[in-house]
Amino acid sequence: MANGWFRKRKASDEFPEGLWVKCDKCRELLFKREWERNLKVCGKCGHHFRLSAHERIELLLDEDTFVEHDADLISTDPLQFPGYRDSLERYRKSTGLTDAAVSGDGQLAGHPVSIAITDAHFMMGSMGSVVGERITRAVERATDRRVPVILVSGTGGGARMHEGLLSLMQMAKTSGAIARQHAAGLLTIVVLTDPTMGGVTASWGMLGDFHIAEPGAMIGFAGLRVSKQANVSKVPSDFQTAEFQLGRGQIDRVVPRRELKDTIALLLRFAGAPSVDTTEASAAPA
């Protein structure tokens, strides 16, 4: 945790004066330092707090291996949608991100990977042109380099309505890139974190060779209100949680945050992902 993203970011739910944090779920007061050491998981009830994209990178990638790509892409409000520019500006300030996805290259347990992460702190992680382009390029880089791509979703907002059809088309664009990664026999791992909804679930969020979810994460298609309206049948108490999706066969495993990286590392090894050692060995003169 040398980069210190777990300490740097200011969470809005801190209380009081940044020494204590209240658990969203069990309302327990948690000593902040301990909570951070616990990767922002409640020590009492196991609730997994949302992480920022940079915290995810720190959690998953080997130290100092991440190289960000495409950070210079910015939304231009192509539809002149009411209030969109102001929203973008506000979230840029509050998160320090240029948009809701961070992408780049790095290593995971010594395996070179391409990675893209959506961050719920930026417009609920919704996918517009920039997010779609960053994810697509991340997948394409993986295909070009013949390495795995790891896609981490923290998108509660689905396709970003402020860019209308252009956002809807990001579902097709990202899925098309994954189709090529798939056809090339290369690995895609999807990590579903809280929240993953709508157009992201209905595109790249469900297109991994492996689907890993964090405990308690909200994962689903339509909002609960819409789902309830659409049907009189009883709504299960765990509806649209990681555990619900596990029970319905939609994800492979629910993995606690602390075990996430190790689990992914095993899957990379199963899939025969190149590792830095073998890459260097094969690059070395015979």
Place this chain on the structure above:
Amino acid sequence: MAGKLEEFERPITELEEQIERVKVLTREQSMDRSSEIAALEEEKDRLLAELYMNLTNWDEVRVARNPKRPYALDFIRLMFQDFVELHGDRLVGDDGAMIGGVARLGDRWVTVIGQQKGRDAQERHKRNFGMARPEGYRKALRLMRLSEKFNRPVICLIDTPAADPSVPSEEHGISEAIAHNIRDMFLIKVPIIVAITGEGGSGGALGIGVGDRVLMLQHSVYSVIPPEGCAAIIWKDAQRGNDAAEALRLTAKNALELGIIDEIVPEPLGAAHRDYDTAAKNLREALERNLDEVEPLSETDRLEARYQHFRRLGVFGVATTALEE
């Protein structure tokens, strides 16, 4: 809720009633009033042209949702011969909201797939208001694979408010079904032509919406979210669908301008619901012409072009200076 089509078509309806009255009078009084009728008909056509030339985006939504509009089975009946409907996803069931089968389009055998809405209560229930379930998307993909096996092109007719958002659909993996279709439609080797004929509702539409060509009927709409839903989120007021429809740029003309679709298929005067035959004839002509264009390509070239069509979609800038923190 959505305003009725009848509202803005009222002047037309009144004229039609007037014409009918004159016709009745003609019969009752056996007087020749054909010139009067002709004048009224002419006035009606002029009014229709004027009305349909100046539709707002919200009007377009109402036309696209009009229950009198031709549905997939109407288009299939009018455009194809020897349609053999095929059912089931081979997993759990058959979805009435998603229909498919094999048919002849001119001298070609094709597979045709589409969402189907219903007109009366019973039919609407059977068709789930055109909202396909996971079974429907999986049936669609099964039929596309079948078509690929026998080297026949695929035609997809889109007309859905949305994919089914119900609890059972969530339990059966509606997201996965849609995602899987989107991905695999980039890999299906035979030509795929997509036509949005009515409502192109978000992911529900896209689940059968990837192809070599994407066409829209003149008065169909294609949107990332229903205008009412968008209005409810932005202005906390679902009544402002009108404003949301403008903001979302969801008409065929908008979609063409944004580069999302390849072509707008013209509808008869006063939209498809006034003249099914002409609407179907125009669509059929467009489908055949586009098939003529994409069929000669090699599989590799066709899949590359299909990918690039979607790959280039998205509008963004490149920051020249660091953004303010």
